[in-house]
Amino acid sequence: MSARVLVVDDIPANVKLLEAKLGAEYFDVITATNGIDALAICERGEADIVLLDVMMPGMNGFEVCRRLKHSATTAHIPVVIVTALDQPSDRLKGLDAGADDFLTKPIDDTALFARVRSLVRLKSVTDELRQRALASRQLGIADPLAAAAAETGLNGRVLLIEDRPLIAERLTQALSAFHSIETETDAQAALARAAEGDFEIVLVSLDLQNYDGLRLCSQLRSLERTRNLSVLLLGEAEDKSRVLRGLEIGAHDFLVRPIDRNELLARARTLVRRKRFAERLRDSVQSSMEMAVMDQLTGLHNRRYLDSRLSALFDESALRARALSLLVLDVDRFKVVNDSWGHDAGDEVLREFADRIRACTRGIDLVARMGGEEIVVVLPDTALEAARAVAERIRERVEGEAFQIQRGQRAITVTVSIGVASRRAGDAGPVEMMKRADEAVYRAKAAGRNRVIVASAA
Template identity: 45%
Template sequence: MPARVLIVDDDPTALAALEMRLSEEYFEVSTAGDGEQGLEQMKADPPDIVLLDVVMPGINGYEVCERMRSDPELLHVPIVMLSVKSEPEDVVQGLKAGADDYLEKLFDDLVVLARIRSLVRSKLMMDEFRRREQTSNQLGVLDSEEDLIDSDVLGRRILVIDDDAETVGRIPMALASSYQVTSERDPDRAMAVARDGEFDLIVVSLTMDGSDGLRLCSHLRTMEETRQTAILVITEPDSSEMLVRALEIGVSDYLKVPVNTDEMMARVRTQIKRKMYQDRLRANYETSLALAVTDSLTSLHNRRYMVSHLETLMERGRESGRPVALLIMDIDHFKNVNDNYGHAVGDEVLQEFAERIKRNVRGIDLAVRYGGEEFVVVLPGTDPEVAKMVAERLRQNVAEEPFEVSADVGTITVTVSIGVTVYDGTEVSTDGLLRRADEALYTAKNQGRNQVVTV
């Protein structure tokens, strides 16, 4: 599904031009002519991101931003402010009001498109973690949700990587009034420090003479220890192409030289607060996995968790119109594995099968051991064609690569039958959707097994 963008602007010409440009990039765009109208539309149907003018009749963009950040339903919707007012104090005011970014209206459209995609990617991932936290709350596994709106960021750890002696002195000095700051001029040494330092934010200069800052950011995003760490890059004012590439790599935010200290402090605070919130969501998610909602053999979610989570996704699908795909699969002739090689080998097959599922689905998808040799995958926002493609990819992965086992035979050939169905917002219960997928699975088995059937 395309990301939903709400543009709030009282200038019809600017609004129409931006709407056309975003529509060309396959965003789903809605518009509002002033702040009050924008807030009403957001409350009725929260978008994935808001592009917000600053100077408008009635309430201005800053007040809209503040009201969004005080509303639990809109708190996590990304905001990009667009304005002809571009003095440093204007930018800082917007960031302090709660905006994720502040751009001149005469912006480079490649930059704003990359920024929108970057912010939406982050939001959608966090939305999924919030939904899973909500599911765990409903099951009584976790305590009630507690957003870190007023969290204290003082004393958090920041790593600054820059080979310019002046910058390495000036930026850390400004940050040191509020944070624990480590500076590194050598990129190789910086990677080792980043790996061991448990930093909340890493500041990387893309203007280094002897090093490729983009490659450094890419390495930070691939290392397990820094994959979730916020990254803020420093770039030249006219380096739009480099900034776009940085955002595509997964950089969290950016500053342009000459660096304004107040803007830097505002952006740093925003990124650290977001990192703390994301850490909380992930920690709660991991806790929920360990408390009665996972299958002890495969470490996948269990049936109890899946049913509750599927109900949540279907309810949201009714409201948003976004599909929810369901794959139900059964290992073919699994009883023969247990009979011929023993239950211990059967368990090895189940564990390896679970690992192959995890390797073939997205982070936002829910993989479940449904019972015995039956497994389920729930794929939010997935249409029938993509769901069938995912199922076929998994089927091939299982069939084409034998399973290594501890029995004398060494490897076992395993196949799987998969039934696929998609919830499209129609009136059907969770049990009804599961029955529909099970009917497709039954058909796959009756037609000879080792195949995918969609209904």
């Protein structure tokens, strides 16, 4: 997988070296010699991943990383800090700034390429979600990127898979100060728990006595119910080749023993933050999709969805020679409700009206708000007489019990007029059927309201 890699270093020789190595692996390399230029490049969306030196004049790498990770525009870009600093405190400082990894010079080429490819894969998963989430702003949803960038990564739900009791106890003690952690010693049982539980991170030991930790990692990444979990591998220093193999399989991060407590906490927090970032984007996309087809007041489908779905149901009915009926419902004297009790009361009536209609219809029926106080119910596989029975049931349900308004302080009587029509053999499309149902509603209104009128079947 190729990617645009931004190399940030103020020493030309270092830049040239990384540029040559990454270019040989077919990465597209862009460069910057200071933090200001690096931030500008990232703000313009020109980088897929950043390799960032720490020791730079003006603004050091830790500050650049911190600014990238606290900006809604750039928080999703993976950052690998590349430096000659090799103390645990330096590594921790980089992770606390939000870095996704920390590589020490001289850089091992295999580790570099494995880490870059792994992080680019993770970024590609969120990029499309990001674009769709951005569109949700136009629908009035709170900015999902700002909310995601503000995530702390604390109070994560962690599953530790380790069959050595002493090691498991030490890791649990370290993590439990900031996260909720559960331990499992059996790999197969752990796989089931991961699928059934509500975990955010899974820590997998590569040294399990009776199971291959890499195979377990592969299974976690391949199963639908666990593939979105963040996987952190724990291995020995001599397990380097297996750790890198784990990154290729799909693990998100790794630690080698002896494990520094602070680094463990920092990496866990980064993984939790990254997972929640993706979840917020998915939730935003789901919300925007629902807003595109749902009426926000009643929770019913909206006119847009009705128009597209009704055409499909009509065509299917004609193709299979199956019955299809349609009800148009209009609340009687709804303007009087608004004028007498206010629009808030009118909204309460419409929400309850929608609930009563839902209670009288099936899961396969399409119930949509056309606008105002008018609702349409489409009844697949339902002939005219059966549709009239449904309409009558709804009418009785609406009339039979007073509607609560003003938060239960008052109750008013509400009735509904309903027009019923079915598909005819000569209908070219659903428009004719809808027109007959509309005309039937007008006749019901003219005849005194609170009644069902059925359009002629012929």
